[in-house]
Amino acid sequence: MIYDVAVIGGGPSGLMAAIAAAEQGAKTILIEKGNKLGKKLEISGGGRCNVTSRLPKEEIIKHIPGNGRFLYSAFSVFDNEDIISFFEELGVPLKEEDHGRMFPVSNSAKDVVQALINQLTSLGAEIKLQSPVSAIDFGAEQHTVILASGLKLSSKSIIIAAGGKAVPHTGSTGDAYPWAKKAGHTITDLYPTEVPLRSNQAFIKDRTLQGLALRNVTLSVKDQFDKTLVSHRMDMLFTHFGISGPAVLRCSQYAVKLLKGGQDQVKLLIDAYPDLNEEQLYQQLKQQFVKSATKSIKNSLKGLVPERYLTFLLDKNKIATDLKAANISQEALRRLIKDIKAFEVWIYDSLPIEKAFVTGGGVSIKEVSPTTMASKLLDRLFFCGEVLDIHGYTGGYNITAALVTGRIAGQNAAWHAY
Ligand SMILES: Cc1cc2nc3c(=O)[nH]c(=O)nc-3n(C[C@H](O)[C@H](O)[C@H](O)COP(=O)(O)OP(=O)(O)OC[C@H]3O[C@@H](n4cnc5c(N)ncnc54)[C@H](O)[C@@H]3O)c2cc1C
Numbered sequence: 001m002i003y004d005v006a007v008i009g010g011g012p013s014g015l016m017a018a019i020a021a022a023e024q025g026a027k028t029i030l031i032e033k034g035n036k037l038g039k040k041l042e043i044s045g046g047g048r049c050n051v052t053s054r055l056p057k058e059e060i061i062k063h064i065p066g067n068g069r070f071l072y073s074a075f076s077v078f079d080n081e082d083i084i085s086f087f088e089e090l091g092v093p094l095k096e097e098d099h100g101r102m103f104p105v106s107n108s109a110k111d112v113v114q115a116l117i118n119q120l121t122s123l124g125a126e127i128k129l130q131s132p133v134s135a136i137d138f139g140a141e142q143h144t145v146i147l148a149s150g151l152k153l154s155s156k157s158i159i160i161a162a163g164g165k166a167v168p169h170t171g172s173t174g175d176a177y178p179w180a181k182k183a184g185h186t187i188t189d190l191y192p193t194e195v196p197l198r199s200n201q202a203f204i205k206d207r208t209l210q211g212l213a214l215r216n217v218t219l220s221v222k223d224q225f226d227k228t229l230v231s232h233r234m235d236m237l238f239t240h241f242g243i244s245g246p247a248v249l250r251c252s253q254y255a256v257k258l259l260k261g262g263q264d265q266v267k268l269l270i271d272a273y274p275d276l277n278e279e280q281l282y283q284q285l286k287q288q289f290v291k292s293a294t295k296s297i298k299n300s301l302k303g304l305v306p307e308r309y310l311t312f313l314l315d316k317n318k319i320a321t322d323l324k325a326a327n328i329s330q331e332a333l334r335r336l337i338k339d340i341k342a343f344e345v346w347i348y349d350s351l352p353i354e355k356a357f358v359t360g361g362g363v364s365i366k367e368v369s370p371t372t373m374a375s376k377l378l379d380r381l382f383f384c385g386e387v388l389d390i391h392g393y394t395g396g397y398n399i400t401a402a403l404v405t406g407r408i409a410g411q412n413a414a415w416h417a418y
Contacts, residue, residue: 003029003126004417005410006145006155008133008176010037012399013385013406014161015116020410021159022123026417029153030125031145033132033171038113040163040170041399045101049109050396052083052403055100064401065253066193066360066391071401073370078407080400090115101396133162136179138378157380157413159373161406164359164386165190176387177362184377186364188389191260192356193253196244197268198349203312209238212308218271219247221254224263229254233274243268243345250393253360255347270343272305278341285333293326300325305340313339358398362389372416373409380416384409 005021007014010032018030030037044050053060057075061068084094084102092115094102104111120127131151136158137144145153160179163172177187203209213235220231230251237245255266273281285301292300298321301310314321317335319328328336353359363383367376375381384405392398 001154002142003027003153003155005029005157005159005413006031006143006153007159007161007410007413008136008145009161009163009171009385009387010034010127010129011161011163011172011385011402012038012041012116013163013387013402013409014159015113015120016403016406017159017161017382017384017410017413018125019116019120019123020407021157021414022120022125022410024411024414026157026414028123028125028414029128029155030120031128031131031133031147031153033130033175035130037117037127037129040167040172042109042113043167043170044109044399045103045396047109048103048107049112050101050103050394050399051087051094051112052080052102052400053100053396054080054084054096054102059100060397060400063395063397064390064392067365067389068392068397068401070365070370070388070390071404074373074404074408078404082407083400083403087112087115090119099395133175133179136182138183138381140379143380156417157382159382159384159409159413160363160387161383161385161409162387164362165353166192166356166359166386168354172359172386174359180363180383180387183375183381185367185375188361188364189260190353190359190361191253191256192350192353193256193360193391194249194357194394195252195256195350195353195355196239197242197248197252197255197347198351199242199345199347201346204238204240204242207240208312209308210240212238212306213245214270214272214306214309216274217247218274219251220269220271221251221258222267222269223258226267229258236270241351242347246394249357252350252356253391256350256360259347259349265346265348268345268347270345271341272309272343273340278337281337281341282334285337289325289328293324295325296322297325297328298322313343357394358391359386360391362387365389371408372412373405374412374416380413382409382413
């Protein structure tokens with residue numbers, strides 16, 4: 001038997017691609033290596049599944065720093081608002097949370113995955129679980145998918161939706177890159193993105209700040225010329241190996257790229273009081289110290305930054321915590337403010353790609369049509385999702401990219417099969 005469309009990979013991109021192909025009446029099969037579909041989708045967004053974002057399209061593209069602009073054409077056919085309507089029609093209403101993030105009202109990622117599976121089944125598509133694909137033979141009339149079991153399946157169109165290399169226990173182990181290469185495609189450098197960062201500074205090694213969360217700080221990445229490459233104002237966390245948390249994840253790809261470019265260490269700056277500049281903070285604290293002259297410096301600065309961080313910064317600057325506020329020297333106060341506003345964290349590495357949330361790099365977008373997701377090199381071969389060289393910040397942007405590219409790939413794979 002020859003299928004019209006064979007989709008390899010049952011993540012969000014593959015599920016959506018198979019649905020879109022089956023909706024067009026194509027004889028569709030979804031082939032998944034694992035024993036269940038949507039494993040990564042189920043653990044995304046802390047198990048609640050951050051399906052998409054309600055931000056305007058322009059903003060969504062901005063939040064996909066890895067080739068987000070490639071998605072403009074696809075977005076004109078199927079965008080975030082279409083994703084929201086799509087799930088509502090499947091009986092999974094979504095609700096908006098902070099930063100435009102959209103979650104199922106039920107707070108259950110399982111509902112999202114199940115709705116996709118139900119829809120796929122009701123459209124009559126075949127689902128083949130526990131069927132790892134080991135190779136693809138590309139042909140002029142049809143392609144042949146070869147399973148690890150030795151079984152061969154023929155299909156007119158093939159959609160590769162096998163994901164990247166991040167968090168491999170979900171099934172995404174980078175299997176698809178050799179298939180794409182075989183078809184003549186370029187795989188751009190693969191690297192971890194949305195990944196915690198390692199530092200070997202003394203305060204990390206001796207775990208002084210381990211477990212401390214800083215809320216709503218501005219984290220910046222500096223390049224070799226001390227120019228700010230990117231800044232993000234969000235929460236962050238000190239860990240036993242370095243730093244993590246939303247601001248760090250967002251900044252991580254820039255640090256990773258500088259390290260890959262040959263820098264031994266990359267400087268990140270933490271601004272723990274972003275609402276005022278250094279001089280404004282200096283003036284504010286000086287006035288404050290006049291009012292609380294007899295209080296200890298530690299007490300009079302209470303609430304400015306978390307107490308543990310303050311103690312650490314006072315200690316670092318050799319300012320006794322019980323020093324009377326009035327007695328702090330101008331020079332010591334300036335040094336303290338410098339650290340509150342621009343504390344240096346030096347990064348020497350990130351956690352490996354397996355521990356990253358998202359894979360940077362992948363099938364080069366230069367060789368894929370942005371309007372159809374079709375290979376420009378080989379007929380009736382399509383790509384969607386994280387296997388492509390597209391990566392966004394966490395916050396629903398990767399899942400949006402996966403669903404949108406999946407939708408386009410599925411429709412076009414079906415049309416090209418006839
Ligand atoms: C913990 C975690 C949290 C995340 N949170 C967010 C978030 O909040 N917002 C966001 O936008 N993104 C988030 N992401 C990223 C997002 O989940 C992925 O970008 C998205 O799942 C990619 O979809 P995909 O369909 O391309 O690939 P995947 O979801 O990786 O699916 C690929 C599928 O292909 C299958 N496969 C692989 N090889 C083969 C083979 N040889 N044969 C058959 N099948 C194969 C795999 O088993 C897998 O099921 C998170 C990721 C993780 C790990």
